[in-house]
Amino acid sequence: MNRFFLIVFLLITSTFASAECLVRGTGDLAVIIERATGSVQVVDTTQKKSLFHIAGLGDLSHASVVYSRDARYAYIFGRDGGLSKIDILCGTLVKRIVQGGNSIGGAISQDGKLIAVSNYEPGGVKVFSAYDLSLVVDVQSTVVDGSKRSKTVGLVDAPGHRFVFSLYDTGEIWVLDLSNGQLDLQKYPNIGKQPYDGLITPEGRYYIAGLFGEDGLAKLDLWHTEKGVARIMDHYGKGEQKLPVFKMPHLEGWAMAGNTAFLPAVGHHEVLAVDSLSWQEKARVKVHGQPVFVMARPDGRQIWVNFAFPNNDTVQVIDTETLQIVKTFTLGKGVLHMEFSPRGEEVWISVRDKDQVVVIDTDTLVQTAELPVT
């Protein structure tokens, strides 16, 4: 029962076929990652049914997904360094390579032509052709002790055909600019101890790295990289009391609603509301457990939160105006991931120990469907 379903929506009528390719729009298709079996399901989010099952994708623990510019293909980044390109209209594995030994996270360039993967081992970021997964650039990270190179984490794609990522062991942020067929690499050292994850704000302007080795966050303004990295939220982190932290919250789990950023407190049963202009804390909302993902409904009116063990059977909904909890769901053990439909009318939530993905209407807060996941 150690499954992890990652649901990822495309911004994309419905025809079904099992052994041939589909003629259909790709705007309402999604991919669900089946962690235990190393497979994915392609689902129709309108009809709420499974279209294809694609196996043989390797270790998909902590996997992630990006979609091609035309939304026909999904690129699956596996923990084992596997990079798989799947065809979601034909239900086939187009190509799979093992590009590293231990990987976490991937990204796609603004023009859709390049796929980047960040690797723990060997440390660095490799960039591939989105078309055939051929290697374009191998960016090796800083050497730590003569042979080993720094792990890379927090890889994101940014406007201007850029990839931004952090170096865990050496405390750096690197900006890789591949526009116009050139390679430009900018390095920002001394950003803080052990950056463990990164996020990019929704408009693509700010890159923010979380620090495992100390409190505070490192912020880089991608409109003004010449100004270097600034420290924000000095008290964000484990703090002096060193509370037990069951899981470091994902930075991708931050939510922006208007000028307020909502983010998971580390160790505390709280969601922090922070002014996204001044990065000053405005309020704290008491919640059911240690938050993992803190996600805004696309219209910014609700924040949905899931929690670390032992409270991972629960999802709470916060009203962004009143900061009150308006609903608490108990869905079953192992609520690991949530994803909104593009226009926010539904949220899809994985419940690991029930082998299910449930669909909830975000207006009525009533469950409308459930899909079995093998």
Next chain:
Amino acid sequence: MNRFFLIVFLLITSTFASAECLVRGTGDLAVIIERATGSVQVVDTTQKKSLFHIAGLGDLSHASVVYSRDARYAYIFGRDGGLSKIDILCGTLVKRIVQGGNSIGGAISQDGKLIAVSNYEPGGVKVFSAYDLSLVVDVQSTVVDGSKRSKTVGLVDAPGHRFVFSLYDTGEIWVLDLSNGQLDLQKYPNIGKQPYDGLITPEGRYYIAGLFGEDGLAKLDLWHTEKGVARIMDHYGKGEQKLPVFKMPHLEGWAMAGNTAFLPAVGHHEVLAVDSLSWQEKARVKVHGQPVFVMARPDGRQIWVNFAFPNNDTVQVIDTETLQIVKTFTLGKGVLHMEFSPRGEEVWISVRDKDQVVVIDTDTLVQTAELPVT
């Protein structure tokens, strides 16, 4: 030479076929409206080539388009009251109805199940099934003089399965809520003289109507409809000097970049920068002519502006930080419409009198392609 190309992008690899349906993603497809011939082209925005030409759509002057939830179908709203559903994977007209005598604008519900059209004559909004274009609801507007009903304008779709629109002759805003199969109609009278257009802010919270009969704008907070309509920007409009106005600017042409709204001045050769929280004017940018569309690149760093006759051969680009004009393009007479690719790396611009759509790289500001439009 009286053509108008409206380019609309989907948030959607490339296979070509002329007489059969395509198996391909729909994420990078777009529709170009050919006003003079009452036809549309379906184009591949990655390969920058035409896939299909679909004719017989009636009067497409001032036409608009919305896409189905799955991004396979486009709904074309014609000036002659025609509503056409086209299949962009097969290049076919699925169904066409003439639902009114004189229409302007349409919208699609949050769940993708309903299509709404606003009509001048007969005045009102009709709602149709997105599946087969069967009539679901006919919302008749307020009677003006015993028989004629008010024109409806500024129709938008909003979160919560709502449609919002304005009544030109009677000065009202109506909110039509069709969630859960119920019909709820809220009416806000006395919002100002002759609302001529409307917009909804990107997150879907505020509906703003422009007033032709007086200065100022009417704003409705859709999170708090109980508070009614408020007036903002009292000096926005034609003003006391009654400058010649060659074309009332489109409100859909407003741009939001961070907390600044950029909007076309009426009559003046200026773009206004307004604080979107207080709705107080912050600055004015002198531009080449009377602005028509003022559009933000998706990352909010640039504002692209086109102009009314006699300056409609020009496009200017404003830097949102410095408020300086960074580029002036002279593209040919009749620059009528601009549309960004979803991630903003390109802008597609129609040049009526050259029978062209040109594609410009928004980073290098260099033209990269042009497509003939018949």
